[in-house]
Amino acid sequence: MRKIIISAAILLTLTLPIFAFDGFADIFDAPVEEVSVSSSSKSGFAITGSAGFSLEGFIDQTNPKDSAVDIGGGLDIDLSWRGSIVDAKANFSLRPSLENELSWIDVFTGLSIATFFEGGRVEAGLLKKEWGSGDGVHVVDVINAPDYRYGIVDDPLAMKVAEPMLYTTIGWNKSSFDLFYKPMLIPMLSEEDPEGRWSMMSTDALTEQFAPLSFKIAIGNSPTTEELSQLSKYQFGARFKQTLGPFDLGVIYYNGYHYQPSYYVNNIDVDMLNPLGPSASATIDVDFTRAQLFGLEATFVTGPLTFMVEGGFWLSEDFKNEKPDKFNNRWVYLAGMGIMIPGTSVYASVTYNGHYIMDFNEFTMGTTTDIPVDTLQALLSSDGKGYLNTITAAIEVPLAREKVNIRLAGTYQIETQGFSLLPSVKWNISDDLVFKASGRVLGSIGEGSPSIFESWKDNSSAKLEIAYLF
């Protein structure tokens, strides 16, 4: 199957006429060298993309012998067709892996058709969209589920799953209105193998909470893919945006699901008389929580500074806090600032974001026969607390007239002391050949509490890649 997809894509690439971008074709006369393609019509195909190769070395701090090298790279192709009132786009990513079979979600990173009308457009297909004012970090970006199967990368769009949806935008004066509908639920993607490199569900972290008990967990109810595809799992959302002087303001409403599954630990049975030592067993049920988000986003620009604010309230289907297997209501918030350093092209930003869970019950050993989903999530990701605050900072330094680009992004979770550092140096050897050296440093300061950064501390890596753009 993989061979067929690759062959088809290559054949398609070879047979399609390459269409020069027409720019403002209604204003400018066709340049002599482009008469053959751009003077006939504004419609046509365009092909862009990149072909690349990479080597990524993972440094296992715990067991240095487990350090490994991944060979990566492949072909990314963006095909687009432009008609008088219709656009069609197909984004393919052909990145063969020695470990995993290619799935449609990996191959089709975008597939859509859009039709335009005066003042707006309607798009349908596998889309990636971004809501929120933050610099790559958001708390109201509800449209696409995140993809953590390959850890954290310094590209927010690459960490989104292209989802089937209908999306429409209408604009007038300084206002716009967006509306989307998703017919099915695609949850957050994560490494399925609990022992896998990027596994997020660390059973070790959970069993540590019950030490010195020997703790066995069985998987109970879990929704099937078919159940998640039912039309009853619909989601929709709307956003109204308005520009008022130096402000861009947006109001958001979303009716759907929390994209992260809720893990409900129940039927906890403690056996203190076990001859092999004290032990416990439990069942984990997996489900999703229906919820509504009432959100705001704002950008304010003054001088070289850009201020960004996002906030929202998640109203859960369990708004009375009666269902331990559903997430509670919660507040989410974000404040950020970006600055273009005067006299340079250096851009730096810092963002503070977090959430606060309402009616949160802290975990107490031995007093309950279950662990509510919020409590379990807190045990695994926020040091057992009903809130989590994160600071993210990034700086980008173009050098040598933008031939070289140095970037450093870092994240620090205050409650867990988990952190990530993502440094990179990109060198545009020529306009179509790019070399990039990047790294991922993951871990915790000091002992650290359970968090994905702590879980992934043996996944720090260094990567070299080269890509040809076309």
Add this chain to the structure above:
Amino acid sequence: MKRVKLLLIALLLAVLPLSVFAQTGASIMEKLQATQKADSSAMDINLSLIEANGEVRERRIQTLTMTENGLTSTITVFLSPASVKNTRFLTKENRSGGDDQWIFLPSIGRIKRIAASEGSGSFMGSDFSYSDMASTTFDVDEANHTLIGEETIFNREAYLIESIPITASDYGKTRLWVDKEHCLPLQVEFYSKDGKTLVKTLVTNEMKYVEDRWITQTVTMTTVATKHSTRIEILQAKYNIAMNKGYFTTSFLETGRVL
């Protein structure tokens, strides 16, 4: 005898250049601005980044400008190379005299509002700053313009004007040679904030008559310290044409389309 004197004075007035009596730095700058003024303009531009060793990188951009009710809007699209293709940039002048700016980057797939006041940053890695791209000379009311004299430069007669900005600017001083015949800049020297060190030099390589006006078709900006230079060649220019207002919207910025 009295009639002879009057005749001599009349002859003198006729043969002497008007500038000796009437032209001032400010009046020449006014004329320069008037020469370049248009309610709308469209330019198809080739930008060549030239290293000191002669290596050249090309960029192609198109830019539309429209002034309505005294407020100017500009949309710039990047056509090549592949690494920046389809990047779009919208600037709208607001009533308070500042600019609102948005950028669309294909790599992030959405538009983003950005700070507009930082004009001194390099435009696409070129020797032009964003401010230079808007104008390479100070407006009449932005600086004190002094007519230093007249010189022949590049075999053309020119006025030499020194401009010192009234309020702090990216440059402490500019020296501008204005072509007498077509009232276009032939050369501009940009000095550091203290007005003492030459930072950059702009030279007009070619002038052309386009749509009832003369324009500087090819100019080259050179940074003195690095010897890096940037050549801008206007492939096409159109002035005072009807334009779809939809180009100057965030909707066009995001989709590259107007209906």
